[in-house]
Amino acid sequence: MKKVFMCVMLAVLLAMTGGLGGCGGQDSAAGDKKTVRIGVVPLPHYADAWVAYKKGFLAEELQKSGYELDWHTIALGPVVSEAFAAGEIDMGVMGDFPAFIGRSAGTNFCITSVASTAPEALALIVRPDSPVKSMADLKGKKVATTKAAYGQKLLALLVEQAGMKMEDISFISLSMPDLAAALARGDIDAGVVWDPILTKLESSGEARVVADGTGLYDAYAVWMATDELAKNDMEAVRAVMRARQKGVEYMQEHPEEASRLLLEEINLPSEQFAIMLKKFSYEQEMTDKFYQDMQDTEEFMYSNGLLKGKVDVNAFIVKP
Template identity: 30%
Template sequence: MTFSAARHRLLATALALALLPFAAACGGESSAAEGTGGGKVTLRIGDQGQSLLTTLKVYGQLKNLPYDVKISQFDSGPLVNQGLQAGVIDFGVLGDTPAVLAQASGIPAKVVSVTRTVGPGYTLVARAGSGITSIGDLKGKKIAFSKNTANHGFLLRVLDKAGLKQKDITPVDVPLQNVGNVLESGTVDAATVSEETRAKYLQAHPDAVQVINGRTVTPGYAFRIATDKALADPAKRKALLDFAQRLSTANTWIAGHRDAWVQAYYVKIRKQTPALGRQVFEAVGRTSYVPVDDAVIQAQQKQADLFTANGQLPGKVDLSGQFDPSVSRDFNARTVQKGSSS
């Protein structure tokens, strides 16, 4: 099921006008333009929160590239999707839910690599006095999340586990960066929060209830997607394969260099204390590249069906079109460490 072609053309035109100046403004050491200065190929990359950029920089993976790289920052997975749809980026990093919605929206792109994090992911945190002590108490409650992001997918899985649907709660849709602030304000009963937000909120509100986390209900996947146009260009595809391998190499290095990563990302970028950064790093858990295989496709299809069942998609969405066996084979060979599995 895809949305109308007319809507896509209108969206692409509007976003191209809106995002091109933004992408051009993303140059500079802290946010984007890195490269060799002489490469004929330029990869346009969509990042979130400088996580991908920092991953590459901390282990020197942006040095001596045989191509140019331009990294633009987006505030959420849905915005990365908009960049892909508008044609202003070739490759984007996003959560499992935006990856599903990329296919549902008819964005011409394929999954090229997948990571799996073994930690809690998102946590449903209820404020003290909300009356929520378990998922069975969620009916009718005001719950904050960010629509069409991974924390939305997490919430639907939690509700499904309790035999509920989104219509059974009072949803409060807020921008991804504001979910923690809304919970702090006391205007909602609960919120789906990241590990970093959970740790900070619990420090200030030790009597808050941690109802359930993603380890119980989600597979912990995150996705890297490239446009069909970029993958069809032999030079860009070769550059993307190298870029994906560099991401995997840097990710492996991070696992053995906790303090360097905490300082580079949580302290410098996220502006956290070293102590909180170390706490979050340990709690988040190990992230590894895993094969793009049937297990990944089935997990994504199950999530798509859950969105349809909750009225968040107009009909059945077939996720198989987002996975190309030749793409999976080539990128798996570059990104998956020996012994990894999903």
């Protein structure tokens, strides 16, 4: 009888302290803040996010909504995709092309807002002494960019605009550093490059811009979140958006201080950085035009064999 009594008392004590069932444990954990892991590359494309981080806006807005910030500086864009695939980050930034490539490969993430647009930061360039004045002058010539990156889309659009087909040029896929070197040697006649290398080559007199993305392609970078975060913690996404808006406002109101903060992270000459920064818009809204542009990008990538399978754009984009 004594043994039974002791067992009953133990059960009561365990229930009171949350040792039986899940309710007690969930209640005590409810007060704990969830951690949101964010990975961002130090580039002008994401200047608003960097200012928001450096000024504490990100941590502040997340804390207001019950979350803790875990910031990850990621050196290279492709590593962001790898970090998502490995389950190492919950939110991050990348170009629209790697976003679609990741989704088609099975990475469980979605687009939650525009990170930046910069049609002038993506351009077709030639050597300064080149006789080329337009895309039409490159018929039969060697033109390079990086395959499966957004430069390929601008090149295709420029070719189409000139009334040509891709078969009318000799397309070569090169990385940005290799493209710059090939252009300098005269191994190629032109190339599509993007910032920061675009401004570097143009400002140093090593290249001349023939055409950029203005009126053709907005050169999107996008904010991504895991499907799990978007489904269960959309308030965290909204908190990041609010912090980014504070970052934009701070850049507008304190341009010199914002530039100083950015140059602490973004390793570029200050003169070139100032030129680049003027090219970018950090408007977050996903407009009807954005949806259509993403649909066009998906169709372009799929028809050119850059995706493993079709991507449902409407399901891929999730509005906060």
